[in-house]
Amino acid sequence: MEDFKRSLKSQIIEALNLQGMEPEEIDDAAPLFGEGLGLDSIDSLELIVLMERHYGIKIEDPREGRRVFESINVMADYIQANRKK
């Protein structure tokens, strides 16, 4: 699971173009939006695209997205439970 979280963080860094940031700098339990990483609404759309392209998971309800993208821990659990590829 730790390897998977690290890979997920690398994918997020690339998708959101977080230049100069390393996976270790993202706290697994910290909020991705608002405080913590400080992502915004366009980032949430980018994460929806990431989920579909890498894991075949379609998130159509924005409220579900808000819950899934709470933190790396929550996101990783959700992907493992719902991934189609």
Added chain:
Amino acid sequence: MKDIIYMKSASAVCAQDIFRKDTIPDTLATTGNNVLNLLEPDYRQYFSIMQLRRMSKLTKAGLVTAIEALRQSGIEKPEAIITGTGKGSLTDTEKFLKSIDEFEEGTLNPSPFIQSTYNSLNGLIGLHHDVDCYNTTYVHRGFSLEHAILDAILQIREHQISNALVGSFEEITTQHFTIKHKLGYWRKEKVAPESLFNTDASGSIAGEGTFFFTLSAAPENSLAEIRGLRLLFEPDHEAVAAAMKSLLTENQLTIEDVDVVVSGRNGDNRFDHYYDALESVSLNHTHITTFKNISGEFDTASGFALWMAASILKNQEIHPQALYRKGTTSTFRHLLIYNHFYGEQHALYLLKK
């Protein structure tokens, strides 16, 4: 008499090292592949990493150029933000179109789509300066910057606004260079910019850049007066000559009063006859200058002409590589810009110190 429009500041990012400067450097950037790519400033002085990550090359360059134009003018909150671009952010457009194809019109990344829209730079400028004023981008090929300037002039003259941030932005990508190469826009053989006018061939060299100016009704600390603008679509030589004459007459001037002509000559033997015709009626004391051997050719290259005109009037100096035909006058007061984009969109500007 119509109200005079004053240019308060001029800012540029292009192939030459002129960002935050008001003269062209002695040593010019050159190219061996017929493209003069823009020189990117150090953006970290202006933006955080979180802000930078979503901006494309052209958006970053355009935003810092606009920031500097406003800073130089002392205007914190412009009353209008008006730009022109022939193609907008091509990098993002290409990225978005490729992803449509790659992912079969499925879920697409929003950032390239947002950045590819023509008005995204204007939106960022407005957000950065916290202004919700009039905000428009004109996309009219070789007339794009001219329509932005015309819009600002009309609004200032009608007293709807007292100042405006006006600018242009253009980029060239590898793919777009190839497409335009096939259409005959560029030289078939490699040509150095400094030798552009020494060879008789069709096509020119490509360029890119972003240029911003603040225009105002107030004369204080201005770089130049914009005394008039004429736009002509696919004219003949006589129509260009008549437009120039009416522009001068409107300002109680004649051809004898023109000290400098900034010519949009681009070395393309299919269209440079327009410049030959206009230059042939210029008198011996008038200096004829060129700029596309310094900036390259693009839809809004007239932005470089305006920047260079402001530089010449302010510093009373002409860069040696810009000098096409040396005149005898040593004082530069009235300056005429004549530019066209591949024979279609023609523009004449009259500036006064």
